[in-house]
Amino acid sequence: MIVRMSAIPRVAILTAIIPALVLAIFPSCTPGGDDRNSGRHNSKEMNISKDDIRAHIQFLASDLLEGRAPGTRGGELAEEYARSVFQMYGFEPYYGEEGYFQEFTLKGYSLTELAVKSVGMALRLGDDVVGSFPRDVESFSLTADAIFCGYGIESDAWSWDDYKDTDVTGKIVIVRVNEPDRDRPPPLTDETDVLFEGGALTYFGRWDYKIAEAASRGAKAILLVHTTETAGYGWHVVQNSWSGEELYLPSDLENDLSFRGWIREERLREIFIKKGIDLDELYERSETRDFRPVELDLQISVEGKNSYRSFTTRNVVGLIPGSDPAYKDKAILLSAHIDHLGMNEDLPGEDKIFNGAIDNGSAVAAMLATAKALAERRDELKYSVIILACQAEESGLLGSCHFALSLDPKGIVCNINYESTPVWERTGDIFALGAKYSSLESIMHKVLAEQGLKYTYFSMYEQGFYYRSDQFSFARRGIPSIWLSAGDEYESGANHLRNFFFGGNYHTVDDEYDPAWPLGGTVQTVETAVRLALYINRHTPEIEWKGRMTFPID
Numbered sequence: 186m187i188v189r190m191s192a193i194p195r196v197a198i199l200t201a202i203i204p205a206l207v208l209a210i211f212p213s214c215t216p217g218g219d220d221r222n223s224g225r226h227n228s229k230e231m232n233i234s235k236d237d238i239r240a241h242i243q244f245l246a247s248d249l250l251e252g253r254a255p256g257t258r259g260g261e262l263a264e265e266y267a268r269s270v271f272q273m274y275g276f277e278p279y280y281g282e283e284g285y286f287q288e289f290t291l292k293g294y295s296l297t298e299l300a301v302k303s304v305g306m307a308l309r310l311g312d313d314v315v316g317s318f319p320r321d322v323e324s325f326s327l328t329a330d331a332i333f334c335g336y337g338i339e340s341d342a343w344s345w346d347d348y349k350d351t352d353v354t355g356k357i358v359i360v361r362v363n364e365p366d367r368d369r370p371p372p373l374t375d376e377t378d379v380l381f382e383g384g385a386l387t388y389f390g391r392w393d394y395k396i397a398e399a400a401s402r403g404a405k406a407i408l409l410v411h412t413t414e415t416a417g418y419g420w421h422v423v424q425n426s427w428s429g430e431e432l433y434l435p436s437d438l439e440n441d442l443s444f445r446g447w448i449r450e451e452r453l454r455e456i457f458i459k460k461g462i463d464l465d466e467l468y469e470r471s472e473t474r475d476f477r478p479v480e481l482d483l484q485i486s487v488e489g490k491n492s493y494r495s496f497t498t499r500n501v502v503g504l505i506p507g508s509d510p511a512y513k514d515k516a517i518l519l520s521a522h523i524d525h526l527g528m529n530e531d532l533p534g535e536d537k538i539f540n541g542a543i544d545n546g547s548a549v550a551a552m553l554a555t556a557k558a559l560a561e562r563r564d565e566l567k568y569s570v571i572i573l574a575c576q577a578e579e580s581g582l583l584g585s586c587h588f589a590l591s592l593d594p595k596g597i598v599c600n601i602n603y604e605s606t607p608v609w610e611r612t613g614d615i616f617a618l619g620a621k622y623s624s625l626e627s628i629m630h631k632v633l634a635e636q637g638l639k640y641t642y643f644s645m646y647e648q649g650f651y652y653r654s655d656q657f658s659f660a661r662r663g664i665p666s667i668w669l670s671a672g673d674e675y676e677s678g679a680n681h682l683r684n685f686f687f688g689g690n691y692h693t694v695d696d697e698y699d700p701a702w703p704l705g706g707t708v709q710t711v712e713t714a715v716r717l718a719l720y721i722n723r724h725t726p727e728i729e730w731k732g733r734m735t736f737p738i739d
Contacts, residue, residue, distance in 0.1 A: 231558050231715055233708045239700070241270070241550035242608070245523070246542035246698040253541060254527025255432060255577045255584075256293060256496040263523045267501040267549070267574040274557045276503030276572055287500040289587045291577060292438065292493065294319045295430045299489035301446070303331075304459045308452055310489075311424055314408075316446025317431035318491050319438050326488035327443060329405045331357045333479045335471030336364055337395040337407075342733060343380050344474065345389075351478040354403035355441075357485050359453070363415040364390035365472050371646055381735070386417070386649030388657075388736035393581055396445050406444035406487060410453055417648045418691075423447050425539070425692045428529055432580035434587065435495075444487050456483075500584050501574040505560050509567035512725065515596050516569040517718050518664070520585060520655050521545055521552040521603040522578030526692065542698040543685060548603035549574060551707055555601075555714040567722045568598055578655055585655035589662045598721060599625060599728050600666035601714055602656035605691075607671045607706030608699075609681040614641040614672035615713050619651045623665035624729050632716050644673045645683060652736065663738045665728045669714050671706035681706075 244250075244266065251259035268285045271278075278285045294317050299310040308314040318325050335347040337360030345365070364381040371385030381387050388394055392409050399407045413419050427447065450464075457464045460483055470476050501523070507513030525541025540546075556572045577583035615638050620626040626640075633640050643650065651657060656666035673680050690696045721728075 231712065233554055233558065233711050235704045235708060237557075238547075238550040238554055238704055238707050238711075239702075241553055242542055242546040243698050243700075245546040245549060246540040246696075248538055248540070250540075252527035252539040253523060253525045254429070255291060255498040255524050255580070256430075256494075257527055259527065260498065260524060260576065264499045264501055264574075264576070267523055270553055271501065271503040271572065274553070275560050276505055276556060279502035279504045279571060285501050285503060287502055287588060287591070288497050289500070289584070290435060290495055291498055291580075291583065292319065292433045292435055292495055293430045294433070295492045297490045297492060299487070301448070301485065301487050303456050303483060303485045306452075306456055306459065308448065311428065313452040314446055314448045315423055315427040316444055316487075317427065318444050318487075318489065319431065319433050320443055320491070321493050322491055324488075324490050325443070326486070327405060328484055328486040329355060329357045331359055331408075331481045331483045331485050333359045333467050333471075333481055334399075335476045335478070336361050336390070337398055338364065338389045339398065340381075340389050342735070345380070346474075347471070347476055347478070348398075348402060349477050352403075353399070353478070355405050357406040357408065357444075357487075358399045358404040359408045359410065359448075359481075360395050360399070361410050361415060361468070361471065362390065362392050362395065363417075367415075367647070385646040386652075388649070388652045391649055391652050392416075392447075394652075396442070400440040400442035403441055405441060406446070406485075407442065408446055408448045408453075408485075410450050411447050412450045418686075420449060422692050425526065425529070426579070428531070429527055432577055432583060434583050446487075498576045498584070500576055500588050502588070503556070503572040505556065505563065505566065505570040505572070507566050507569040508564055512567040513569050515598050516571045517598050517721060518571045518573060518600045518659065519552050519556055519603075519714075520573040520575060520600060520659075521548040522576065522584065522655055523549055523574045524576050524579055524584070526579055532694065536694045539692070539694055540697045542696050543608060544605045544691065544696055545578070545603075546698070547606040547608050547707055551606040551710050551714070552603045554707075554711045555603075555718070558711065558715045559718055562719065565719055565722060567725060570718070571597075575655055582655055582658045585658035589658040589664075592662065592664075594663045597659070597664045599623075600656055600659040600664050601717065602654060602659075602666060602668045603710070603714075604650075604654040604656075604668050604670070605682075605685065606710050607682050608702040608704055609679075609706050610676045610703050611705035611709050612671045612676070613674040614639040615709070616641050616643045616668075616670055616672045618643050618668040618670075619656055619660060620667045621732070622660070622734065623731060624726065625665050625667055628717065628720060628726065628728075632713065632720050635716065636713065638713070639672075639674070641672045641674070644680070645686065648686070657736075661736065661739050663730075665730065669710060669717070671709045671713075675706075
């Protein structure tokens with residue numbers, strides 16, 4: 186059943202009863218409680234409750250929360266739920282008497298109409314082009330000269346500059362997503378002759394980097410050229426991700442970039458053909474370091490109608506204090522985002538809710554289970570543990586970015602992030618995406634050897650996942666950070682995680698809770714995270730960066 190807005194009382198009423206609701210869902214889950222839960226998975230050092238994990242996912246992915254978009258009733262309910270679980274599990278408020286919430290302001294923009302025109306062609310919103318006009322205006326119209334800027338990358342690490350000395354101020358920049366040299370296999374060592382790690386997408390291939398780079402150069406608008414091959418996902422993912430309200434931190438809008446959008450390559454190619462421009466020839470030129478931006482002798486107009494608002498949302502932050510006076514002022518940071526894509530009333534069919542059971546309900550559940558297990562071992566924790574349920578990841582890692590900027594990086598040992606945690610059977614491997622950039626990788630080898638598990642690189646390296654979830658906000662601040670997860674080698678032989686991302690459920694209304702999930706991979710992820718945290722507490726290693734960095738550290 187789809188729950189409609191009118192069917193639910195005000196958030197204030199529901200948030201008042203959430204603590205009781207949580208206790209009803211988890212009657213035996215108090216700190217230091219007994220071990221009578223029939224869903225507990227026994228291991229040498231810990232007891233992880235599948236029942237707890239299942240209940241967290243089921244609630245967060247329920248229609249009641251309406252997809253958990255920031256600034257909505259469902260988003261607020263997710264925040265209140267996380268706070269109540271933090272209290273129940275005995276995590277202290279990170280902000281002391283001020284509580285668990287870190288409030289921050291977001292700006293929200295929704296297109297109600299959009300027309301993009303050039304050479305007599307009109308592009309259709311959703312089918313051909315999507316975008317955002319993050320300015321406080323109800324209607325807008327801009328026309329500017331278009332310029333093709335290749336991949337839109339400037340990187341000292343790889344001696345690459347697509348912009349050269351070209352002034353793009355006031356222009357509409359057209360750029361490709363992804364990076365040069367992507368057909369080569371990624372290096373397992375620091376090979377200088379493989380550009381941008383070959384097929385392993387780096388930060389410079391990400392669309393958000395390209396937008397930020399164009400904004401820093403004074404562009405008026407940007408159009409990202411979509412192909413499934415270069416983006417790593419189909420047009421439907423772009424449609425669903427950009428069809429609702431787009432959110433921004435106010436500081437990210439202090440530039441002249443008025444329109445940010447995607448265009449399907451097929452439509453761009455049609456425009457170029459009418460103008461006599463060979464897109465394939467431009468692509469070929471953009472694969473070399475000698476490339477220079479190409480003035481297209483082409484104007485593009487963008488006009489439409491806009492709604493906008495400012496609102497306050499909240500990260501939820503808990504603390505498990507360390508027990509050693511010499512170390513407790515530093516912390517291991519656990520993180521997972523609680524938001525998802527919300528609702529889209531314009532979708533065909535009855536289901537309008539993006540429930541986000543795996544993205545990211547299962548990950549929040551895994552983080553909570555890890556933190557609960559560590560709280561039950563407080564005497565083994567030299568370092569403190571910070572637990573962060575962050576908002577607005579789906580809008581560009583906004584909540585984790587805001588929290589990261591509030592931290593002193595020297596006070597954080599490392600970040601363990603949870604993203605789309607597998608809910609299927611156990612695997613023979615574990616990946617720690619991003620560990621190869623620091624000495625965390627050697628620690629992971631030792632931790633997994635104790636479990637008889639293989640350390641692996643995530644098979645979907647071409648997707649650039651390290652730069653797409655909250656660990657990257659902390660890595661950018663100089664904090665060694667990983668996305669930790671059960672891997673790809675499932676007992677059944679099926680690659681469930683790849684099927685999730687490419688089988689149609691990722692960022693669709695079909696990402697829903699399934700009571701038949703065995704949750705073996707979820708428990709396995711939690712077990713590994715707990716063992717990693719305890720290893721770091723036992724040995725207190727200096728975790729350092731290593732090798733070539735694929736992103737700048739602020």
